[in-house]
Amino acid sequence: MFESLKPAAVDPILGLMAAFREDPRDNKIDLGVGVYQDDRGRTPVMEAVKRAESKLMELEKTKSYQGIAGDAEYNSRMLALMFGDGHSILSSGRIKTLQAPGGSGALRVGAEVIKRARPEAKLWVGVPTWPNHIPLLGGAGFEIEEYPYYDMESRQINSELMMETLRKVPAGDVVLLHGCCHNPTGADLTNAQWDEITEIALERGFIPFIDTAYQGLGDGLEEDAYGMRTMAAKLPELVIASSCSKNFGLYRERTGSITFITQTAEQSGIVAAQAMTVARQLYSMPPAHGALLVSLILGDKELCSDWKAELEEVRLRIKSMRILLADSIQDNAQGMDFSHIKRQNGMFSFLGVKPEHLVRLREEFGIYIVSSTRINLAGINSSNINYLSESIKEVLK
Ligand SMILES: Cc1ncc(COP(=O)(O)O)c(C=O)c1O
Incomplete structure (x- = not known):
């Protein structure tokens, strides 16, 4: 064979x-x-991670299987990290987060669910993008289209050409965006550009898929969340893949999450159930250790403030x-x-x-x-x- x-x-x-x-x-x-x-x-x-690990050694009572969606506390604390306190989306009933094996696992689960929901959707990626986006997302069966992003000559985002292309994206297609700290160029969207893309997405009816692998490493934890917070407040549908590999230094622990925002609360339950069947077919359930550490850090005032200082x-x-x-x-x-x-x-x-x-x-x-x-x-x-x-x-x- x-x-x-x-x-x-x-x-x-x-x-x-x-x-x-x-x-x-x-x-x-x-x-x-x-x-x-x-x-x-x-x-x-990271020091905060080491201290959380000591705590976990004492607290952990079992290594039994966890749920397919991962640790519920981790999921809700990740939502608070992504959206801050009091964001309207958090009380809308239209949002669901599931733990995933790193940002890569989150991207793939997101892609598989989108593919189930709308098999004919094309996926638009900026040029250039993180090279692994193509096999990771294309592997779910998407036809990939490109929009111009970085201009090698002027060494900045080619905003005009990017917006012009996005204005032609058909309704129902999916547009991949980097939440912050663009990989590989380092050239990030300004708040005004996020606002403009949000308006275009509303007008055209495409669905943004935000990859946030570096929250806290650009302008700060809150500043780096501007794009996803703005889009979550204004758009009917949004998908976000998050990673804790870089900002918690948990690379090998495979810690991330996939978030779906849907038009209605009813759809949100259905999407989460579909995402769980995708996960079940791919890897059954995400690894626990990294997520338990993140949850301990985000849930403990002192640990959280120490982690934020280290990240800064x-x-x-x-x-x-x-x-x-x-x-x-x-x-x-x-x-x-x-x-x-x-x-x-x-x-x-x-x-x-x-x-x-x-x-x-x-x-x-x-x-x-x-x-x-x-x-x-x-x-x-x-x-x-x-x-x-x-x-x-x-x-x-
Ligand atoms: C843009 C981008 N997205 C996603 C990831 C995936 O991160 P993870 O290691 O959590 O799978 C990376 C990692 O380098 C990345 O640069």
């Missing part, structure tokens, strides 16, 4: 990670993989690396402008150099960057910033 299989294509990021691991140079730098690193280049367990430190460290890098390479022999890096948000930006520069950075200097030139700003720290900026300036000579 298996002799018919061809080798699967290696994910370019995983290939780059493997090459980085094998590189013997002490001063090598990994700007490829999308995980947070502190100033010492570690990806530590992470956010500000990335921001400061943006400024440091942009300023230190701005004065380069080719006169390239890197000021966009300072204006963008979250872990990523496009460096925007040529492919031959990337090859030289990797081969001569041990600096690993994916071919799109996406860099993870969190891979930069006080020990490697000088070497990094000098190396970039050297290849630009």
Whole structure:
């Protein structure tokens, strides 16, 4: 049977990670993989998470199966995190959240449910988008359409062209949007652009599907929720996939949630039941550990405020690396402008150099960057910033 299989294509990021691991140079730098690193280049367990884990050791009474929708307390605390206290949608009866295995699991469950509800719907993704969106969402059977998002020349969102395209999206189609900290470009929608897309969605009748994998890493926990809060207040239908991988540092614990907003409370129960059958067919039920930790943190005033302080430190460290890098390479022999890096948000930006520069950075200097030139700003720290900026300036000579 298996002799018919061809080798699967290696994910370019995983290939780059493997090459980085094998590189013997002490001063090598990994700007490829999308995980947070502190100033010492570690990806530590957050203190609040560690304390929640000690608490959980004492409190946990069973490892028996949990429900398909996951932990009910986690789901309601995630809703409070996403929408804040007192958002009208929370008391509307039109919203349901289910725990999911990470943001990826949430995206797939969301896609499968949409596919069941409207098999003919097309899915519109911005160009570029997180490369994994295509297999994850396309795997549910969607035909994928594209709308322009980032302009490589001006290094910002091509708002005019994006809005023009969205104005042509047929009613009933689905438009994928990044909640904040756009991956891979770092170029986020302004509040005014969120307002405009909300108006277009209302006019056209398409359904936004928001992927929020970085709440708290852009402008702040509340600020980063502007898009989903605005859309939830104004649109009849909305789907949101959330991840706790980055903002709680729970990557391997596979912690996320999928949220559906429906036109009526009655539909909301039906959608949740459909989502549960999707989950049952895919993985039965989500893993418990990460969600229990998030729930403990969000439900405990002191732990929650400590977590918020830690997250703020992470956010500000990335921001400061943006400024440091942009300023230190701005004065380069080719006169390239890197000021966009300072204006963008979250872990990523496009460096925007040529492919031959990337090859030289990797081969001569041990600096690993994916071919799109996406860099993870969190891979930069006080020990490697000088070497990094000098190396970039050297290849630009
Ligand atoms: C834009 C985006 N969405 C979703 C995810 C999925 O995150 P998770 O690890 O929780 O599946 C990521 C992870 O890198 C991401 O960058």
